[in-house]
Amino acid sequence: MLLAxxxxxxxxxxxxxxxxxxxxxxxxxxxxFVPYTSNDTLQFLNEQAQLMQLFEIENIHNFHEKLCVKxxxxxxxxxxxxxxxYVAAESKKWVFANAxxxxxxxxxxxxxxxxxxxxxMYYQFGITLSINEAVGMGNAxxxxxxxxxxxxxxxxxxxxxxxxxxxxxxxxxxxxxxxQSPAIKLYYQxxxxxxxxxxxxHQWVLVN
Numbered sequence: 001m002l003l004a005x006x007x008x009x010x011x012x013x014x015x016x017x018x019x020x021x022x023x024x025x026x027x028x029x030x031x032x033f034v035p036y037t038s039n040d041t042l043q044f045l046n047e048q049a050q051l052m053q054l055f056e057i058e059n060i061h062n063f064h065e066k067l068c069v070k071x072x073x074x075x076x077x078x079x080x081x082x083x084x085x086y087v088a089a090e091s092k093k094w095v096f097a098n099a100x101x102x103x104x105x106x107x108x109x110x111x112x113x114x115x116x117x118x119x120x121m122y123y124q125f126g127i128t129l130s131i132n133e134a135v136g137m138g139n140a141x142x143x144x145x146x147x148x149x150x151x152x153x154x155x156x157x158x159x160x161x162x163x164x165x166x167x168x169x170x171x172x173x174x175x176x177x178x179x180q181s182p183a184i185k186l187y188y189q190x191x192x193x194x195x196x197x198x199x200x201x202h203q204w205v206l207v208n
């Protein structure tokens with residue numbers, strides 16, 4: 001019995017702590033994907049000339065998140081523990097809402113790994129608009145860096161579709177990223193940000 005206990009203790013593996021191996025700062029291509037600065041207020045008009053204002057309620061514009069680039073140990077092998085080598089990668093986040101906060105716009109720029117256990121990475125853009133119980137969301141590649149941009153787009157969840165032109169409330173826009181979910185349709189321009197949306201009842205267009 002004593003020999004069995006000694007053998008079992010020798011077999012117990014210790015998972016090392018996470019180890020930072022670098023820092024990644026966001027490049028210009030990704031930064032320019034979102035035109036918002038601090039304390040922006042977004043205004044939209046619908047076809048009945050009703051005004052909706054979205055105020056910035058959260059402005060975590062610059063922070064670094066842990067991005068694992070190499071796994072040191074995995075949970076099944078180490079009694080539920082896991083760890084990795086990681087880089088501290090710059091990320092950005094904006095949250096807007098109307099006064100009653102039943103309309104919430106969440107926009108983020110964050111890093112992602114092209115393939116597991118590699119430092120080849122890219123920056124992803126994410127947008128989510130919630131109106132009461134309805135939600136519309138989409139993703140795009142903000143900066144492919146060294147990765148294959150076409151392959152990345154094919155792997156994104158809810159990818160935004162790029163269209164040459166779109167008409168929102170009788171106004172023409174060019175070079176638009178759009179997502180047309182059953183509940184909400186979103187329209188986004190890199191130069192202006194969210195330029196319009198449809199919620200099933202109204203079309204809303206950005207007031208310049």
